[in-house]
Amino acid sequence: MSGSVGIVSAQRASFEEPLHFACGKVLPRYELMYETYGTLNAAKSNAILICHALSGHHHVAGTYADQPKNLGWWDNMVGPGKPIDTDHFFVIGLNNLGGCHGSSGPSSINPETGKPYGSHFPMVTVEDWVQAQARLADQLGIRQFAAIIGGSLGGMQAMQWSIAYPERVRNVLAIATAPHLTTENIAFNDVARNAILTDPDFHGGDFYQHGVVPTRGLRLARMLGHITYLSDDAMAGKFGRGLRSGEYKYGYDIEFEVESYLRYQGDKFAAYFDANTYLLMTKALDYFDPARHTEHNLARAFANVQANYLVVSFSSDWRFSPDRSREIVKALLHNKRDVSYAEITSQHGHDSFLMQDEQYFAVMRNYLERVAEGVAA
Amino acid sequence: MNASIIQSRPDFAAIAAWIPQGSSVLDLGCGDGSLLRYLRETREVRGYGVEISDANIAACIANGVNVIQNDLDAGLADFESDSFDFVILSQTLQATRHTEALMNEIVRVGREGIISFPNFGYWKNRLQIMQGHMPVSKQLPYQWYDTPNVHLCTLNDFELLCDHLGIRILDRHVMNEGGDVNLLPNLRGSVAVYRFKREA
Numbered sequence: 001m002s003g004s005v006g007i008v009s010a011q012r013a014s015f016e017e018p019l020h021f022a023c024g025k026v027l028p029r030y031e032l033m034y035e036t037y038g039t040l041n042a043a044k045s046n047a048i049l050i051c052h053a054l055s056g057h058h059h060v061a062g063t064y065a066d067q068p069k070n071l072g073w074w075d076n077m078v079g080p081g082k083p084i085d086t087d088h089f090f091v092i093g094l095n096n097l098g099g100c101h102g103s104s105g106p107s108s109i110n111p112e113t114g115k116p117y118g119s120h121f122p123m124v125t126v127e128d129w130v131q132a133q134a135r136l137a138d139q140l141g142i143r144q145f146a147a148i149i150g151g152s153l154g155g156m157q158a159m160q161w162s163i164a165y166p167e168r169v170r171n172v173l174a175i176a177t178a179p180h181l182t183t184e185n186i187a188f189n190d191v192a193r194n195a196i197l198t199d200p201d202f203h204g205g206d207f208y209q210h211g212v213v214p215t216r217g218l219r220l221a222r223m224l225g226h227i228t229y230l231s232d233d234a235m236a237g238k239f240g241r242g243l244r245s246g247e248y249k250y251g252y253d254i255e256f257e258v259e260s261y262l263r264y265q266g267d268k269f270a271a272y273f274d275a276n277t278y279l280l281m282t283k284a285l286d287y288f289d290p291a292r293h294t295e296h297n298l299a300r301a302f303a304n305v306q307a308n309y310l311v312v313s314f315s316s317d318w319r320f321s322p323d324r325s326r327e328i329v330k331a332l333l334h335n336k337r338d339v340s341y342a343e344i345t346s347q348h349g350h351d352s353f354l355m356q357d358e359q360y361f362a363v364m365r366n367y368l369e370r371v372a373e374g375v376a377a
Numbered sequence: 378m379n380a381s382i383i384q385s386r387p388d389f390a391a392i393a394a395w396i397p398q399g400s401s402v403l404d405l406g407c408g409d410g411s412l413l414r415y416l417r418e419t420r421e422v423r424g425y426g427v428e429i430s431d432a433n434i435a436a437c438i439a440n441g442v443n444v445i446q447n448d449l450d451a452g453l454a455d456f457e458s459d460s461f462d463f464v465i466l467s468q469t470l471q472a473t474r475h476t477e478a479l480m481n482e483i484v485r486v487g488r489e490g491i492i493s494f495p496n497f498g499y500w501k502n503r504l505q506i507m508q509g510h511m512p513v514s515k516q517l518p519y520q521w522y523d524t525p526n527v528h529l530c531t532l533n534d535f536e537l538l539c540d541h542l543g544i545r546i547l548d549r550h551v552m553n554e555g556g557d558v559n560l561l562p563n564l565r566g567s568v569a570v571y572r573f574k575r576e577a
Contacts (some may be wrong), residue, residue: 310438329445330455336401336423341445342434359431366439 002081005037008062008072010102013136022287025122028113032101032136033058034094037078038086040142046375047142047266048089050074050135051150051157054225054281055273057101060093061086075358083364089146090374096157097132098124098280106276107208109332119205124280126153126288130160134168146375147171147368148307151353152320153281156288159328162307163290164330171279171371173364175312176353178324179298179331180289185319188228189282194220196275205276218275219266226265227331308338310367312360314352315345340367388467388493389415391550391570395491396420400462403486405479406469409433410442417442418503427453440467450474453482461487469492471526480542484575489547493570496551498531498563532563539573548572 010033019027035058040047050060052073061072061079063144078084078091095103097243098121102108106121122128148169150158155177161169181189196202199217203210227235235258242257254260309332313325322343332339342363346352352360389412396402396418405411407426410433416422426444437444445455450473464481464487471494473479483490495516496502502512511521519526530538532551539546550560551558551566558566 326455333425333445333455333460334457338443339425339445340434340438340443341447342431343439343446345431359435362435363438366435369439370441 003079004075005062005072005079007065008035008037008059009064010058011033012102015132015135015139017135019128019132019135020027021122021128022125023123027097027104027122030097030104030132031102031108032097032104033099034092034093035059035061036093037061037070037091038089040090040140041375044142045144045146046089046372047140047145048084048091048135049137049145049148049158049161050078050091050093051129051133051148051154052093052096052284053150053154054278055169055269056154057099058093058095059101060091074354075222076354077096077361077364083361083368084149085087085365085368085372088375089368092140094133094154096124096129096283098122098277098284100272100274101279105274106205106280107274109277116206116208118208118276121276121280124284126156126160126284127164127191127301129284130157130164133157133161133200134165137168137322143168145169147173147371149173149175150177151175151290152177152350153285154356156285160288160290162305162309163301166306169307169375171310171367172307173310173312173367174325174328176317176320176325176350177303177328178320179327180290181285183232186286188224188319189286192224193279193282195220195224196279199275202275205279207275213270214275215270218273218278219263219270221278222269223262223266223274226262228319231318231346231347231351233316234349237347279362298331302331302335302337305332305335305337310337310363311341312353312363313341313343314348314350315343316347317352319350386412386467387552387555388568388570391552392465392491392493393419394464394478395548395572396422396463399423399484401460403427403453403456403464405464405466405470405483407433407437407442410437410440410444412467413437413442414440419556426429427489449479452478453486456486458485459488463487463489463491465491467491467493468495472528474527476528477538477542480538480544484542484544484573489572489574490537490544491570493568494530494535496532496563496569497529499553500564501567501569503564514567521528532566532569535569535571537569543576545576546571546573550551561562 013032052320058071062077080087095101098105100107106117110117148158148161155174162172196217199214201212202214239258290301291298311325313322329341344360387406402424404426413424427447435447464483484517550570551562553567
């Protein structure tokens, strides 16, 4: 039976070597928060890197001794006997640069000035993140990953790994992701960003010094995002047209159950997430487009990829639809890479990749069992 | 395991016999990936399967076989022309809806196509119809009301379709109960395997 990795603790890695960002800026030094589960084998060949999505972080599985209810965001997938089996693999989760969970980001203190980076933090791209992740791997002595796994924006990082460091990753598990965002997706992100950018408490990104937080903007951004991560059917099934008080009140307070849910989600998120991080993450999503350098030919962008791929999509995911995953599959087929593709029937929209589903978990488990055999061999 | 696969599916042995070492193969309706696994282990074939069923996708992945989840009736748009040495369709033709379009897709994507199917002209099938019933047999193990088979044909019918589509038949292997049938194949054969290509 599957279990939990139990009590875990986060670690901090410091880097003194300057990092050059795609935007042209340079960070002379930076820190990354990470957690590990399982044991690195003597050959250091059983490491798996988990790349997080927009609002994720390094706390992937288990709980903290002082926060027993703070369960990792992918605890259903990662643990002993679970699809990403910590009995076989050494699993690493990290918080990306620009994040707000302890890694260097807009809300952390710039050692040069003693103040939060705020608007001075570099705009980050998926390429920048992967470069920083590779340095973390170097520090941990991991030359090659058995697998790099990510959903959504995390899947983009996993793909980028196989493009930027083809010899350093044996398997990519790209879940609910896309080779670049659609126009509609960029549009949604821009509305979310505008909610933050136009909040009077934003102060051009340097709100920390003013002792305020652009909560209203961040809350709206999250509410919008949340709608798009679900599906029409899932929302209808969960809330329908249900009214909290059972009757119309003819006002603007919360009436429909879905309003209550969305506002609650928005408030919860705005209470802990950093507005600048949200802006940076959505821009990283918008910018990712490896085929931009190959005349929009994804197959050519994948020409040097050596990794085997598992590509997974979800039927009701309209932000990262199955068709987008098929573009990835097609580019890999062109390059004669080993690739399997599963389209999971699920009603939970984009969020499906975080949910427990029998077929999804069977596919992940079966694939990773073969990966584990490769490690053992 | 290999021996049992070949025993349980005599058409697999006939198909494998046509596939040279190191070929590239696309197996349409690949089931749990047994044939591809067999071909990989015995002939170092580089291959992919196409399947629609969730259970078979999970089984292929467990078998270490590349598999793409797709509905064959939606065509082979993910696959480029002439990208495989062989495109195989084993015991699936009769269950495809857009059979004609799929035949064209097979000879587009593969330099050669290989298809196996149950022969509806087999004498036992004819006998059951003469007795007033739709045939039910080991090869056609369904009642008329629950069968997935929508496009059954005889050897003659299949050859007519190939002719109509400009497809040249290169080889044919007709079997019954695991043995070869050479005399009166359209009457005495229960399973047929064809190898073919697009007319140049």
